[in-house]
Amino acid sequence: MDGSNPAYRPDRHPSESYDDILNRDTRPVPDHMRQGPAPDLGGEGIAVDRYFSPELFKKEVEHVWMKVWQWACREEEIPDVGDYVIYEVVGKSLIIVRAPDNSIKALYNTCLHRGRKLVTLNGCKNEFRCPYHGIAWNNDGSFKDNPIGWDFPQWKDEDIGLPQAKVDTWGGFVFINFDHNAPPLMDQIGVLAKHFESYDYANRYKAVHVAKVVRCNWKVLAEAFMESHHTVTTHPQILPFLADANSQYDLFDDFVSRQFSAQGVPSPFVYDKNYTASDIINAMGGVATSAQNMGRGGGEGVVPEGVSARAFAAEAARQSLGAEDGWDYSNCSDAEMLDALLYNVWPNMSFWAGFSPNLVYRWRPNGLDPDSGIMDVIIMKRVPKTGPRPKAVPMHELGADDPWTDAPELGAGLIGIFEQDMGNLPYVQEGLKASGNGVVQFGRYTEMRIRKLHQMIDRYIAAGSV
Numbered sequence: 001m002d003g004s005n006p007a008y009r010p011d012r013h014p015s016e017s018y019d020d021i022l023n024r025d026t027r028p029v030p031d032h033m034r035q036g037p038a039p040d041l042g043g044e045g046i047a048v049d050r051y052f053s054p055e056l057f058k059k060e061v062e063h064v065w066m067k068v069w070q071w072a073c074r075e076e077e078i079p080d081v082g083d084y085v086i087y088e089v090v091g092k093s094l095i096i097v098r099a100p101d102n103s104i105k106a107l108y109n110t111c112l113h114r115g116r117k118l119v120t121l122n123g124c125k126n127e128f129r130c131p132y133h134g135i136a137w138n139n140d141g142s143f144k145d146n147p148i149g150w151d152f153p154q155w156k157d158e159d160i161g162l163p164q165a166k167v168d169t170w171g172g173f174v175f176i177n178f179d180h181n182a183p184p185l186m187d188q189i190g191v192l193a194k195h196f197e198s199y200d201y202a203n204r205y206k207a208v209h210v211a212k213v214v215r216c217n218w219k220v221l222a223e224a225f226m227e228s229h230h231t232v233t234t235h236p237q238i239l240p241f242l243a244d245a246n247s248q249y250d251l252f253d254d255f256v257s258r259q260f261s262a263q264g265v266p267s268p269f270v271y272d273k274n275y276t277a278s279d280i281i282n283a284m285g286g287v288a289t290s291a292q293n294m295g296r297g298g299g300e301g302v303v304p305e306g307v308s309a310r311a312f313a314a315e316a317a318r319q320s321l322g323a324e325d326g327w328d329y330s331n332c333s334d335a336e337m338l339d340a341l342l343y344n345v346w347p348n349m350s351f352w353a354g355f356s357p358n359l360v361y362r363w364r365p366n367g368l369d370p371d372s373g374i375m376d377v378i379i380m381k382r383v384p385k386t387g388p389r390p391k392a393v394p395m396h397e398l399g400a401d402d403p404w405t406d407a408p409e410l411g412a413g414l415i416g417i418f419e420q421d422m423g424n425l426p427y428v429q430e431g432l433k434a435s436g437n438g439v440v441q442f443g444r445y446t447e448m449r450i451r452k453l454h455q456m457i458d459r460y461i462a463a464g465s466v
């Protein structure tokens with residue numbers, strides 16, 4: 001296709017659109033998956049020091065991380081009273097705990113006496129007793145006792161419960177906000193929640209969770225997963241079956257954006273290769289690029305005459321997934337069975353839509369280091385139609401020098417993808433510092449979500465600096 005196409009726009013790849021691909025799918029596609037808002041956010045470059053300046057990072061901590069909603073854990077990780085997990089970001093530490101009234105609390109993980117962390121490992125407790133001097137709080141944060149209380153007259157008749165962060169939930173995720181005056185969670189994720197109603201995230205469980213330290217700023221990490229066109233050089237093995245450069249990008253509001261990339265369709269970069277449907281299916285079987293097609297929708301075989309690779313893979317996914325979890329996927333669209341459907345919630349979260357196992361990402365600063373970040377990768381599976389709910393797996397932590405191959409639970413395909421991505425990122429961080437003109441540039445359409453990330457950071461910093 002070329003510029004004679006009446007739907008062609010200069011900021012879109014001149015090949016077929018994601019919408020064109022959806023029009024050929026074998027099942028009806030939900031209306032909300034069609035092209036949404038794609039505003040022009042401008043084309044100005046941004047300063048490279050945004051990725052390493054200690055001064056800017058300090059402002060991000062104060063005006064962004066202390067003000068935004070961010071997911072801390074899954075509800076199924078703390079099913080019983082006293083169960084808790086620790087969530088840490090930018091030097092803050094919270095105890096996310098199931099209280100006796102079945103509510104969820106986010107308690108600051110700091111003793112009010114001399115400041116020691118109350119807990120350093122996840123677990124289950126009916127009290128949080130400081131290992132330093134033995135002062136204790138109940139698991140709802142209320143004060144319990146002080147072995148040397150006679151020497152603390154200043155605490156008499158005072159409320160010395162543990163300080164708490166704000167808590168809300170959606171889709172089985174527990175969200176926290178350090179700002180008690182923050183708007184409700186649904187003000188931030190409303191579009192996502194509406195579009196995900198049929199995917200029933202609350203009825204999923206955490207089957208895999210890997211968190212890795214990476215030597216780059218948290219924004220460098222996030223940006224690596226906010227566009228698809230880097231595949232042409234970073235992930236060439238997926239070009240035979242992933243429509244990357246013609247991905248769809250939408251920006252719904254200040255907080256929710258998305259990118260959709262079709263599977264079972266070759267990249268525009270290799271249209272001249274004339275892959276057969278069987279070639280595409282065999283390539284998909286050799287490289288599982290997402291939780292969606294991990295172990296399903298691919299494999300060796302011959303696609304019947306007149307059947308597209310995409311239709312063949314989608315039907316294989318319906319059959320294999322239904323056999324695994326007992327649910328009926330016969331009416332689910334090809335797109336919702338196969339495609340990379342990434343919804344981002346500003347500033348640091350990504351949730352994959354669809355019916356097959358879903359990926360969820362989270363990007364955080366590594367403590368107070370602007371040159372280091374942490375990426376969490378979760379695979380969510382649907383709770384089987386019959387039988388008990390599987391337990392959530394614990395987080396598997398990888399250090400900066402640990403390869404993704406140390407987390408085989410991700411599967412070979414995803415490990416390969418992440419290794420390729422992480423091979424770029426430390427050198428991005430070094431290159432930003434070595435820049436000769438002090439500026440980076442973003443594409444007008446394919447990278448508008450990245451530009452929005454920075455615009456929102458500026459807005460929050462400006463609002464907090466008044």
